[in-house]
Amino acid sequence: MLKLESIIGLEVHLELNTKSKFFCNCPNQETDNPNLNICPICMGHPGVLPVLNKEVIIKALKLGLALDGEVAENCCFDRKNYFYPDLPKGYQISQYQLPLIKGGVVEFEDNSIERNVYPVKSCGAGSPTAKFNRVNLERIHLEEDTAKLFHQNESSLVDFNRAGVPLVEIVTNPEIKNAIHAKVFLEELQKIIRYLEISDADMEKGQLRCDANISIRPKGDKKLYPKTEIKNLNSFKAVERALSYEIIRQKELWDKGSPPKHQTTQGWDGRKTVEQRGKEEEKDYRYFPEPDLPPLDKNVFKEQGIDLEFLKKDLPELPIKKRERFIEEYGFGASEAGLLTETKKRAAYVEKVISELKAWLISLETVEGSEQEIWQNNRGKFIKLLLKWLINRLFVLEKNNQESGFKITPENFAEFIILMYEKKLADNLGQQVLEKMYVTEKDVDRVLKEYNFKTAEDKADLEEIIIKVIEDNPEIVEKIKNGKANVIKYLVGQVMKKTQGQAEPNTVQELLEKELK
Ligand code: ZN
Numbered sequence: 001m002l003k004l005e006s007i008i009g010l011e012v013h014l015e016l017n018t019k020s021k022f023f024c025n026c027p028n029q030e031t032d033n034p035n036l037n038i039c040p041i042c043m044g045h046p047g048v049l050p051v052l053n054k055e056v057i058i059k060a061l062k063l064g065l066a067l068d069g070e071v072a073e074n075c076c077f078d079r080k081n082y083f084y085p086d087l088p089k090g091y092q093i094s095q096y097q098l099p100l101i102k103g104g105v106v107e108f109e110d111n112s113i114e115r116n117v118y119p120v121k122s123c124g125a126g127s128p129t130a131k132f133n134r135v136n137l138e139r140i141h142l143e144e145d146t147a148k149l150f151h152q153n154e155s156s157l158v159d160f161n162r163a164g165v166p167l168v169e170i171v172t173n174p175e176i177k178n179a180i181h182a183k184v185f186l187e188e189l190q191k192i193i194r195y196l197e198i199s200d201a202d203m204e205k206g207q208l209r210c211d212a213n214i215s216i217r218p219k220g221d222k223k224l225y226p227k228t229e230i231k232n233l234n235s236f237k238a239v240e241r242a243l244s245y246e247i248i249r250q251k252e253l254w255d256k257g258s259p260p261k262h263q264t265t266q267g268w269d270g271r272k273t274v275e276q277r278g279k280e281e282e283k284d285y286r287y288f289p290e291p292d293l294p295p296l297d298k299n300v301f302k303e304q305g306i307d308l309e310f311l312k313k314d315l316p317e318l319p320i321k322k323r324e325r326f327i328e329e330y331g332f333g334a335s336e337a338g339l340l341t342e343t344k345k346r347a348a349y350v351e352k353v354i355s356e357l358k359a360w361l362i363s364l365e366t367v368e369g370s371e372q373e374i375w376q377n378n379r380g381k382f383i384k385l386l387l388k389w390l391i392n393r394l395f396v397l398e399k400n401n402q403e404s405g406f407k408i409t410p411e412n413f414a415e416f417i418i419l420m421y422e423k424k425l426a427d428n429l430g431q432q433v434l435e436k437m438y439v440t441e442k443d444v445d446r447v448l449k450e451y452n453f454k455t456a457e458d459k460a461d462l463e464e465i466i467i468k469v470i471e472d473n474p475e476i477v478e479k480i481k482n483g484k485a486n487v488i489k490y491l492v493g494q495v496m497k498k499t500q501g502q503a504e505p506n507t508v509q510e511l512l513e514k515e516l517k
């Protein structure tokens with residue numbers, strides 16, 4: 001049988017989070033009131049003129065520079081003509097031959113991503129062990145969004161709030177190998193966009209939308225065969241599933257000796273792809289230059305005070321770099337680094353906690369050496385504690401409370417870690433203290449005091465209690481001495497009772513054993 005391979009290219013539409021729309025002053029804002037944020041410009045009334053929003057250009061340039069694309073010397077806007085009820089002007093202002101950004105690349109690691117999300121292996125959509133690390137881009141261009149249609153019973157309603165919202169369209173080269181490759185690329189792209197703070201890129205809200213072009217060819221063949229375009233994939237899962245499904249469908253056609261003969265547009269209904277219509281070809285759109293907007297070139301940037309060098313220098317550290325640095329500088333594992341840098345805010349929190357811990361460590365009189373040496377020699381223990389209490393405890397608390405902010409300040413959290421580092425608190429008490437800190441938003445000292453938690457400094461008290469319990473239970477002690485080691489649990493229980501459950505049972509048992517020797 002013919003060896004086949006799948007080739008995928010993605011077109012990603014991203015709504016930018018600018019204050020106003022692309023060509024008018026209407027707020028670029030989600031609202032439940034239909035047709036609230038509209039004006040003659042975004043409604044396409046005759047005789048109005050579009051005015052370019054500088055914030056759109058800056059945010060699109062940030063994305064282009066972050067993805068290492070080439071900013072065009074000259075670019076301009078074009079009209080893409082077609083008729084549809086969601087397009088008030090009868091054309092969409094877009095960019096055709098001269099996009100703002102040419103090329104670019106999204107890079108990601110091979111090992112930090114979980115691949116077994118959908119049974120891709122069994123359906124032959126791609127090898128889960130394949131190594132991916134980059135997707136090259138063809139272009140990034142600007143265009144305006146359309147209105148939204150709502151179909152109700154016999155009629156259709158139009159909400160023009162979204163008309164004229166600025167979009168960037170990110171077009172990849174046809175070089176994505178399979179469904180998982182596509183999904184991982186999109187996830188990384190979303191992270192980058194969020195780090196740049198140019199959009200929330202929420203797929204459910206339609207801020208990030210994906211169309212996928214996919215075709216099959218005999219392995220080794222260089223040519224591209226008629227493709228299917230799957231429109232409006234609105235979640236990562238939909239991207240992965242729709243592509244997996246379509247790859248199998250097309251492979252079966254090839255195996256039967258009847259590969260797709262012409263290009264089609266398909267929708268994804270959650271289970272299968274459904275043919276929608278023959279796709280328009282580019283010539284059908286009758287692209288021509290937008291006469292109401294000046295060409296965008298370096299002179300326009302200058303006039304508008306847009307400084308590319310400054311924008312480039314001002315870019316934040318990108319997710320992949322941050323992950324690398326978290327591994328290198330702090331000794332995190334790859335998947336931990338991925339988790340801790342998932343959002344810029346979370347990564348900043350972690351780094352603030354670490355810098356507090358570092359400062360504390362270096363201030364100790366008992367350690368010697370350069371700051372660097374002290375940190376290198378001791379960071380392991382801290383990082384272990386940090387991972388345990390941050391990922392397994394604090395994140396869980398947040399998840400259970402459905403809160404995304406950090407209710408414990410990094411300073412307070414660092415103090416807590418130090419307490420645990422100094423072994424002043426048993427693990428089970430640590431959990432209780434952390435929960436109280438989370439709920440009350442108070443620092444460690446106040447929580448310990450107000451809720452009367454016992455630290456190691458109160459151990460002297462514990463020893464007194466243990467001696468008392470031994471004195472009060474001579475018959476149990478006798479049994480233990482006669483070899484019934486198990487009944488020591490009874491004494492542990494008595495001590496726990498007297499401390500109101502505040503002691504750490506393992507420590508109590510150890511102390512009892514020591515005392516009874
Ligand atoms: Zn408007």
Ligand code: MN
Nearest residue numbers: 013094143169
């Ligand atoms: Mn488009």
